[in-house]
Amino acid sequence: MTQRLNLTVDRxxxxxxxxxxxxxxxxxxxxxxxxxxxxxxxxxxHLLPLAQRAVEDCPVLALAIRRAEAVKG
Ligand code: SF4
Numbered sequence: 001m002t003q004r005l006n007l008t009v010d011r012x013x014x015x016x017x018x019x020x021x022x023x024x025x026x027x028x029x030x031x032x033x034x035x036x037x038x039x040x041x042x043x044x045x046h047l048l049p050l051a052q053r054a055v056e057d058c059p060v061l062a063l064a065i066r067r068a069e070a071v072k073g
Contacts, residue, residue, distance in 0.1 A: 009063055017059070
């Protein structure tokens with residue numbers, strides 16, 4: 001078993017200003033209304049510091065990093 005970290009967004013809280021996409025364009029792009037679309041799958045290890053920063057800087061705390069358990073194949 002290994003633990004993977006995924007980025008999640010609370011679409012109720014998010015106000016769609018797009019700061020997260022500026023901080024982490026590798027994993028977040030914006031839809032036509034300015035709301036984030038997250039890349040599928042776990043956060044690559046080298047992007048974890050940037051993902052953490054995006055989570056901390058979200059003005060409405062809508063972004064989170066969550067652990068998802070996965071079976072090693
Ligand atoms: S920074 Fe937060 S509020 Fe702004 S678009 Fe990203 S998730 Fe939404």
